[in-house]
Amino acid sequence: MTTMPDTDTDIDTAHCPGVLFEAELRPNRSSTPAALHRIGLILSAVLVPAGLIFVYVGAWPVFGFLGLEIVALYALLHYNHRRTAMVERIALTDTDMIVERIDPWGRRRSWSFRRHWLQVNVAHPDSSKSMLELRSHGETLTIGAFLTPSEHLAVAADLRRALRAVCAPLTPEPA
Numbered sequence: 001m002t003t004m005p006d007t008d009t010d011i012d013t014a015h016c017p018g019v020l021f022e023a024e025l026r027p028n029r030s031s032t033p034a035a036l037h038r039i040g041l042i043l044s045a046v047l048v049p050a051g052l053i054f055v056y057v058g059a060w061p062v063f064g065f066l067g068l069e070i071v072a073l074y075a076l077l078h079y080n081h082r083r084t085a086m087v088e089r090i091a092l093t094d095t096d097m098i099v100e101r102i103d104p105w106g107r108r109r110s111w112s113f114r115r116h117w118l119q120v121n122v123a124h125p126d127s128s129k130s131m132l133e134l135r136s137h138g139e140t141l142t143i144g145a146f147l148t149p150s151e152h153l154a155v156a157a158d159l160r161r162a163l164r165a166v167c168a169p170l171t172p173e174p175a
Helices: 033-056 061-083 149-167
Strands: 019-025 087-093 096-102 108-114 119-123 131-136 139-143
Touching: 019 149, 033 061, 087 149, 096 139, 108 131, 108 139, 119 149, 131 149
Parallel strands: none
Antiparallel strands: 019 087, 087 096, 096 108, 119 131, 131 139
């Protein structure tokens, strides 16, 4: 989905004359960190008593394996949640379109395209392998890989609309 970036996390556009359009793309998250903690507590509340029953009947190694299952499941849920922390920011200025990608581990990469030559394409729009591409001068950048095909089309329409609005010539007002 496209959302406007927070004021404290905007793309560094200090070197840009003026930002005319901004969008932020994020994967949909199915849970919050608090929900993950609750799931861990619920699993512990269910599996620890079950493990104690096994200890009582003499099958004490089962208790350790149940503990390992709790830890492994919690770690995998946390890892999955962390992987959805990706952000892609798009800023359209007077001269360029700047794309900044921040991966789940905080690494940043930026690309800049001259807006006059930029093409916004959606490859395979009707399939699950849909891709939103920015092309200019033989370079291609795929953005929003985590979006659904319908979201690819919506973001592409927003970007095209912004490019057309910026590229539209200004007509002088009558005197």
